[in-house]
Amino acid sequence: MEKKLYIFGTSGFAREVADIGLLLGYDIKLIGLTPGVDEISGFEIISEDNVLNLDFQNSVFSIGVGEGELRHKIFSKFPNLNYLNLIHPSASMGTAQLDQINRQRGNIICAGVRFTNNIVVGDFGVYNLNVTVGHDCIIEDFVTISPGANVSGNVHIKQQSYIGTGSTILQGQSLENKLIINDSATVGAGAVVVKEVQAHTIVKGIPAK
Helix, strand or coil: CCCEEEEECCCHHHHHHHHHHHHCCCEEEEEECCCCCCEECCEEEEEHHHHHHCCHHHEEEEECCCCHHHHHHHHHHCCCCCECCEECCCCEECCCHHHHHHCCCCCEECCCCEECCCCEECCCCEECCCCEECCCCEECCCCEECCCCEECCCEEECCCCEECCCCEECCCCCCCCCEEECCCCEECCCCEECCCECCCCEECCCCCC
């Protein structure tokens, strides 16, 4: 029996996640709350109200939502589903990096992503198109890193932070003195981060302020 992948979300990003699932051989269905809509772009939409009635033995799940806070809310509502990591075949990993990622769950790693090595990732991260992550980084749960962003080595990105498209986070000083992006911070598109970003703040520009 073909294994089903149910993806929370019906937006453009959810459909991009569905494309990864198709490449990996899954039968795809989307999960949404839009009344009266049962199909989008050829993908059947299942009501969120019916999730707990699905065949869990032959199903896996992903949260195809770009915003970390909303991913967290969906996970909190459905914490016991079989969430998998979705990794595009073109993504590349340094030594032992894939093993570390596979110990986690719910991560979405899109086409062209490059991880080097000794990177610790949490759960339910989004690593969008052509993101790079350098050595010895720590990336916590529900982080979103947007297309083309570059994270240098020795960076610590805390939970639910959002890293904008085309931004750059410069390297931390050492293993013990990483450059820190604190909880729920936002780095604007194209910004260059050269120092610590405080929690719940927005920084933008070159250098980011």
